[in-house]
Amino acid sequence: MTPQKVALSPASPAPKPRSNGSPDNPLAAELTRLLGPKKVLSNLSERRNYRYDAIQFGATPLAVVLPESTADVVTAVRAARAAGVPIVGRGAASGLSGGAAPALPGLVISFTRMTRLDIFPERREVRAQAGVVTLAVTEKARPFGLIYPPDPASFRTSTIGGNLGENAGGPLCFKYGVSGDYVRALEFVDADGEVHELTRDAYDLAGLLIGSEGTLGLITEATLRLTPPPKFTRTLMASFAEVGACAEAVSAAIAAGAVPGKLEFMDHACLNAVEDFLHLGLPREAGALLLVDTDGDDLETVEEERALVEAACLAAGGSVRRAAGDAESAALWQARRSVSPALGRIRPQRMNEDIVVPRSVLPEVVREIRALGDASGFHVVQFGHIGDGNLHPNILFDPRRESPDAVHDLAHRIALVAIRHGGVLSGEHGIGTMKRPFMREAVDPVTLEALWDVKRALDPAGVLNPGKVLPEELADEAHP
Amino acid sequence: MTPQKVALSPASPAPKPRSNGSPDNPLAAELTRLLGPKKVLSNLSERRNYRYDAIQFGATPLAVVLPESTADVVTAVRAARAAGVPIVGRGAASGLSGGAAPALPGLVISFTRMTRLDIFPERREVRAQAGVVTLAVTEKARPFGLIYPPDPASFRTSTIGGNLGENAGGPLCFKYGVSGDYVRALEFVDADGEVHELTRDAYDLAGLLIGSEGTLGLITEATLRLTPPPKFTRTLMASFAEVGACAEAVSAAIAAGAVPGKLEFMDHACLNAVEDFLHLGLPREAGALLLVDTDGDDLETVEEERALVEAACLAAGGSVRRAAGDAESAALWQARRSVSPALGRIRPQRMNEDIVVPRSVLPEVVREIRALGDASGFHVVQFGHIGDGNLHPNILFDPRRESPDAVHDLAHRIALVAIRHGGVLSGEHGIGTMKRPFMREAVDPVTLEALWDVKRALDPAGVLNPGKVLPEELADEAHP
Structure with a gap:
């Protein structure tokens, strides 16, 4: 998957990166002395690969450590503290909120070699x-x-x-x-x-x-x-003329007692992007597509749950297709798994939100976001884990032609829809830098202060991944 | 259930309680002024009922508030802060770790009227x-x-x-x-x-x-x-000559793939206490009794899981009885539910531990605790949720004839058995005051300091339920 990155609200601009472990990069030199050259990346060309996650560019790190043990991590953290630079941990950098993109130049600790x-x-x-x-x-x-x-x-x-x-x-x-x-x-x-x-x-x-x-x-x-996997899985696809009807079907199915293993949806724009990409025969005219797996150890219950979902879909005006077997089920799920690459073909960049709202308000929320998207002139698609109300409205854009500020403003208005309906900003991607500016609306000032108290208690010097999760305290606020 | 309370490591002795809301009890007077007389208990005879949980006596509170809303709680907390006294929350006080027993005189907020x-x-x-x-x-x-x-x-x-x-x-x-x-x-x-x-x-x-x-x-x-309940439940009872064999059967059954809904055990002393109390026909000669419910939505799987447990019990030398129906199942479970009142008939007080150890070391842990109990001269019984390694070794004693210090010492040695085998101090009762002195062995000093940092961040003045969970920092330590 090609990362589509945005740099919407950059932290202070990165200073001109210094060159490799020579005396003018004392941190890299010291880390190399402590850990040996194989565990430290100090060349600019290497370091530049560690400034982003799957959605956002950050500052180029001064040095990258590839620890092989917890002891290596300890050594790296102590060296960074001695040098007075921030520390950012990083896994595969496939995150979608900017969590691993350094806000400031410092030490990146990349855990990819710690694979025991x-x-x-x-x-x-x-x-x-x-x-x-x-x-x-x-x-x-x-x-x-x-x-x-x-x-x-x-x-x-x-x-x-x-x-x-x-x-x-x-x-x-x-x-x-x-x-x-x-x-x-x-x-x-x-x-x-x-x-x-x-x-x-x-x-x-x-x-x-x-x-x-x-x-x-x-x-x-x-x-x-670990847990044992369910013995049986059954798949169903339903299409609806309109996204709100899809959300209503989901609410009704769950209220009727179905607990599907997976409950995913895509709106019209999203399913057409996938169809353009893969030619799976998806119903292009549909306003929304719902993909459902029911699973469990009792085939009768699994079938019963699928029947409950089917009935709810039909009652909401949907058309239903049951996967006849594993091959058809796999083909249907391929559609959902291909959303990210398919969207990348429409616009080079996207702002991917991760709101969660109570299931009971899903129909209104999906409709309100659809209306915001239509009015904005941006290409907005919605998909997500509709079962727990976790939606991913995505704003697709081309930074050469479209204003990042306008994207950010629309993202903010979408976040406010979620908050107004009793929802939260992140279901599974984290807050990172992406949703950090919206935390003020999501969390009361007094609770934000309690979160800051906890942050200061565990990281008094503020060296661990600064610029993430919590918005700056009001006194320090310098939002663009 | 009659509470059996101990006061093993009392905090500073309670000062002589002041009388009711008169000028010499300014906190009660102020609370009465703010909340009205119906929500405040200020008489000594009333306040004395709020100094304990189900296992430990604490200090008599200066005042008790019975809030009817969050706003009442806010008022009470602010009044306590203004008066400079600690604040202890309390539900039904059925806890088993001393969590709701005030370590110092102050305000008790009893939530029993907040029942919306x-x-x-x-x-x-x-x-x-x-x-x-x-x-x-x-x-x-x-x-x-x-x-x-x-x-x-x-x-x-x-x-x-x-x-x-x-x-x-x-x-x-x-x-x-x-x-x-x-x-x-x-x-x-x-x-x-x-x-x-x-x-x-x-x-x-x-x-x-x-x-x-x-x-x-x-x-x-x-x-x-909330979740839907399982459709089917099947019950099995197994008896073993020795407690270690029972633990081995549990480990083997789970390793073989059974995930019972409940997996409870009682040792010889415990099952005989219950039999003396209820005359259910339990096998008095057994060293250990195991009670198992398998449950789920697929009757075949539920029966299969019961068969797996049965096979593991037989392989470990146990005798097995399957409950024929709901009535027999209910009778078997009555045995387990009656442990607490049954033990109260043997000695007036008990120290109830709540250790959790990895299932794989259950046989050794149960045997070591049995040996410690036998060597101690105390009446020690073991029961608990053996499925997740959560054991409740109980030391039964009569404070008129037996030394609380010796009880505490034995409890400490039992806790050390758990810690030595990679276990933790509390599965479900909390740390409270009971296990607080053992936290030093369970948690590294550097992590204890991090926990203290979090405590200080959220309660800088240390007014919320002082003397619980975290042992005092070394400088302040005054352990008896």
Whole structure:
């Protein structure tokens, strides 16, 4: 997947990067002395590859460390502290909120070499280092009849450390929970380079680290819970003349008692982008497409749940197609998995939101965002995990012809729709830099201050991934 | 259930309580002025009822507030701050770790009148005020085909606020998760009397509040997730000559793929106490009794899982009895539910531990604790949620004849067995005052300092339930 990056609200502009580990790059030189040359990237051409995630460019790091152990992470953190530079952790950089894109030049710690993965089938657990690829966990677990359910779209490349940093979700998370729900224990390195081992009793510091995007500590290892996969899965596709009707069908199906494993939707613009790309025979005229998997260990219940969803879709005026078998089911799901590359063909860049709203207000929210998009003149598409109300409105744009400020303004108005309907800014991508400016509307000032208190308690010097999650305090605010 | 309380490591002795809301009890007088007389208890005889939980006596509060709204809580907190006294939240006080027993005289806020409970079936959610009784949530949800799974033993009297404060578990938590896993949103009042509304994105401050025993904030309301109950349940009882064999059977059954809804055990001493009490026909000669429910929506899978458990029990040398129907199943479970009152007949007081160890080390841990108990001369019984390695070793004693110091010493040695085997101090009761002295062995000093940093960030003045969860910092330490 080609990353489509935006740099909408850049932090202070990166100073002119210094050259490689020579005396005028003392941090890289010191790290090379401490860790050896193989674990440190100091050439500008190499460092430039570590300034972005899948959606946003940031500052070029002064040095990149590729640790092979927690001890290497400790060494790197201490060196960065001595040099007085910020520290940004990074997995596969497939994140969609700017979490891994450095706001300021400093040290990037890229965890991709920390890939140790041990399985304990009798405990239904793995112990994974931060750089383990998400898919590798299920691959390791499958021979023991187990899986690791969290399935972010980038699960073939994303890492456990990155998933936990953003508390990543995916289609299966509606029924099975997000990444953090599978964490039994964590190891992390704090801003002083101290190593902590956390279980989840007493104060749940592990839960606080999860989703904090490396702003409170750097997760180095985790103990993850595994589960047996469901025995049966059944797939259904429904199309609707209009997006609100699709949202109504979902609300009705769930209210009637269906708990599908996956419940994904695409609007008209989104499904046509996919059809242009893959020619799967999707109904181009439809206003919205719904893809549903029901799953479980009892085939009768699984079929019953599919029937409940089907009835709700028909009642909302939809047309329904049941996948006859695994091959047809796989073909239907290919449509959903191809959304990102398909959208990249329409405009070179996109602003990808990640709002979550109560299911009961889905029809209004989807319609309001559709209306905002139509009125804006931008190409706006909507898709997402509609089962838990997690929508991804995407604004597609070409920065050569369209104003990033106008994109940002529209994104802001979309976020406000979610907040007005009792929703939140992030379901599974994190806040990062993307949604950070909207946090003021999402969180009361007094609660924002409590979050800042927690941040200052764990990172008093503010060196861990500055410029993410929390908006600056009012006194320091310098929003463009 | 008669509370059996210990006061093993009392905080500073309570000063002589002042009398009711007269000028020499200015806090009670001020609260009465602010909230009216119906919401404030100021008589000594009334206040004395609010100094304990189900296991420990604490200090008599200076005043007790019975708020009817979050606004009342805010008023009470501000008045306590103005008076410079600590604040302790309290639900039904059925907790087993001393969490609600005030360490110092101050204000107790008893949430039992905050019982508003609204259900949103289409979202599968309730919004519950802190004083809602746990059982009431499922009673409200059942007509909609839904339940609230967390089932602490005291669920008929315990409150949601107390359950969240201690992150309470119960038998069903092996398969279905603890209280905190069901929280979608929280409202809490902080140490300054500010009200916060939290969802679970960005920093998971809600997760930090859950299990913090009112030391970081007072939970006033929560949005809780509901689930459909399993369609089928099958019960099995197995008896073993020896406790280690029972633990081996559990480890083997789970490794073979069974995920029972409940997996409870009692040792010889415990099952004989129950048999003396109820005359159910339990096998008195057995060294350990195992009670298992398998459940799910597919009867075949439920039966298969029961067969897996049965095979593992037989392989470990156990004898197995399958409940023929619901009546027999209910009779078997009555045995487990009657443990607490049965133990109260043996000795007037008990120290109830709540360790959790990896399932793979259960046989050794259960045997080591049995040996410690036998060598100690105390009456030690073991029971608990053996499925997730959550054991409740109980030391039964008579404070008139037996030394609380010796009880405390034995409890400490039992906690050390858990820690040595990679376990933790609390599965579902919280740390409270009971296990607070053992936190130093369970948590590294550097991580303890991080937990203190979080505590100081959210409660800088240290007024929220002082003396709980975290051991004093070394400088202030005055452990008896």
